[in-house]
Amino acid sequence: MSMHIALYRKYRPKVFEDVVAQEHITKTLKNQIKQDKVAHAYIFCGPRGTGKTTTAKIMSRAVNCLNPKDGNPCNECEVCRSILDEKTLDVLEIDAASNTSVNDVRQIRDEVRYPPSMCKKKVYIIDEVHMLSTGAFNALLKTLEEPPSHALFILATTDIQKVPATILSRCQRFDFKRISVKDIYERLKKIVQMENISIDDNALYLISQKAEGALRDALTILERCINTSDEHITYKFVANLLGVTSTEIVKEFIASIVENDSNKGLKVVNRLWDEGMDVNTFLEEAVKLLRSALILRLGAKDVLVDMLESDKDFVMNISNLIDSNRLVSIIKMLIDTANQVRWTRFPKVLLEINTIKLCDSQFDTSFETLIERVRKLETRLSQIAENPKAFEAVKLDKASSTKQEQKTAHTADKSAEGVDSSASFSWSEILSRWQEIKEAIKEEKPGLSHVLQNASLRFENGVKVCFKQEDSVFADVLSRNIEYFKSVLKRIVGYEGEVSVEVEKEKPLKEDAVSDQEIINKLKDIFPDTEITIKE
Structure with a gap:
């Protein structure tokens, strides 16, 4: 009876091209092998399940392969087969999490001096290297700096911050990135086809999402689903298995x-x-x-x-x-x-x-909600400050709504003053929803929304959008977009009356300005012993 092999081991990549979503690393390593410019030490860092150890194993075969193919190992020669079957002592995989002491590193330092028995290079793959003690790192420094020509060190870690800078400076560093959901999904799709597994695409996508960028985790989840289900695997089945909320x-x-x-x-x-x-x-x-x-x-x-x-x-x-x-x-x-x-x-x-x-x-009562409510209140107050007359009209309109007779009289008064009474309800809507109007315009025409930041409103014979003299260029922009502005008012507050753009005129100087002589007299009162003259 043959021993069951986990999916992530069964489908572990054997050449650089099969490593998923790490092309920026595999391409560099292939070129170094083809040009015979392999460094003496590498450090692979990145999240779990992204291919660090897999790439290190492919590298160990590629540098020793008798018949390399475009930087890849052939996986058929005697050396490649012995490494794949873990029958050679020239390629050693060490778990730093369980071999953390100085003595463990000293043993490596003593053994590395001896040449390989079968391979071209003696390869040491040290996994989770950040787990080594400070003393162990120090013991490794000299060996990493000047290793024998036949030695190759490949360090792997999921926590690069814990690796001393003295170690990093002696290695070529490669950062493995998280694998995208799309890449994991495509890899799983190929594997389920090879395994003749019936599974929903949505279920595969859910597995890809829950793997959080780790292909090994995705394969482990998939295998768990296969072992649990005797029939077609559905999205609901996977969701229940993983405890995912619908x-x-x-x-x-x-x-x-x-x-x-x-x-x-x-x-x-x-x-x-x-x-x-x-x-x-x-x-x-x-x-x-x-x-x-x-x-x-x-x-x-x-x-x-x-x-x-x-x-x-x-x-x-x-x-x-x-x-x-x-x-x-x-x-x-x-x-x-x-x-x-x-x-x-x-x-x-x-x-x-x-x-x-x-x-x-x-x-x-959260801070953000209170800030939002204060912002709306400030906007409303600023609108009232800019348009007190319109605010008075709105107050009168609201007060008059309690009695039909007062409402009629109020409307007549406003009409006598030259104010468009048919739009009185719309004025209050425009005042209270002015920020909403600007936000709606910002979604469609951001430039026009910026123009309106410099505008104020008046309600005289319709809606007047007013600009200061120095902002006259903004008035021109709004005039060219007046039909669009009207359509937004109609859509949001239902206003269909007159809309115009106005540039405020500069206020003239007061005629009763203080004369030069009056200024001189005032100054003499303050400085009686000083001669005061006014120069033109």
Whole structure:
């Protein structure tokens, strides 16, 4: 009976081209081998499962291969077979996590002097090298600096910060990057085809996402799914196996926040509890979707590359419905909730309270929410300060709404003063939603939104957008886009009246300016013993 081999070992790359998503490293190493310019020491660093040890093993065969092919090992000659079968003592793989002492390194230092028995080079692959003690690193320094010509050291680590600078300066450093979801998915797709495994594409994509850039982790998850299921592997099966919260319930929760529907949000929380889902996993999935929406809103469309089509549409809708400040506030609240849930005795109550805060801003006392409310208040006050007459008209309009007779009289008074009474309701809408109008224009025409930052509003015979004399160029820009501006007002506040652009004239100097003689007399009163003259 043959021994079972794990998938990540069975499909471990045997040539440089098979190493996934590390072309920037494998190309360099191949060129060094072809040109016979191999260094005496390398250090491979990067996250787990990205191919560090695999690349080191390919390198150990390539430098010793009897029939190398374009910088790759042939994997068929006597030397390659002995290394693959781990039957040679010339290629040693050492686990630094369990061989951390000075004596272990001294043993390497003593053995490295002897030439290889079968291979061209004696290769030492030291995995997790950051686990060595300070004394062990010091013992390794001299050997790394001046090793025998037949020796090659390949160090691998997931924590490069813990490796002393004296070691790094003696090695050629290569940084392995996380593998993208797309690359992991494509690799898994090939493997399931070779293994004749029936699995949904969505399930493979979920495995790729949960691997978090580590191909070895993805293969381990896939093998776990294969061993657990006797039939076709579905997305739901993989999600249950990994304890992943259904994206549908997460989307429903986010939708309740967007709609400010606390009742709907509380129902989602109850369903979450009834189905026994993990709260932290649920919050993690919600944060990921909202984070993608935030990054997309800021203009980085690459965030959609590693997502399912259904998730892409949802994230795009959220990014269009919620502004960046609000998204940041929601994300921070969910992260704080996840941290608090770990320590509270009442996790459900905590989640319910924070759900209510997220859905109804009047209950949210977070710093970000208060800042947003203050900002809106300041905007409203600045609009009132710039347009006191319009504000008075709005106050009168609101007060008169209690009595039909007063409303009629108020309308007549305004008409007598030359104010467009038909737009009185729209004035209050424009005042209260002016920031929203500018935000809408910013989404479609950012340049025009900048122009409006320098404008003030007046309500005389319609809407007048006023600019100072020094901002007359902005008035010209808005005049050329006046039809578009009217369409935005109509769409947001329903205003269809007159809209005009005006440049304020400079105020003339007062006629009763103080004369030169009066200035001289005042100064003489202050400085009686000083002769005072005014020069032209």
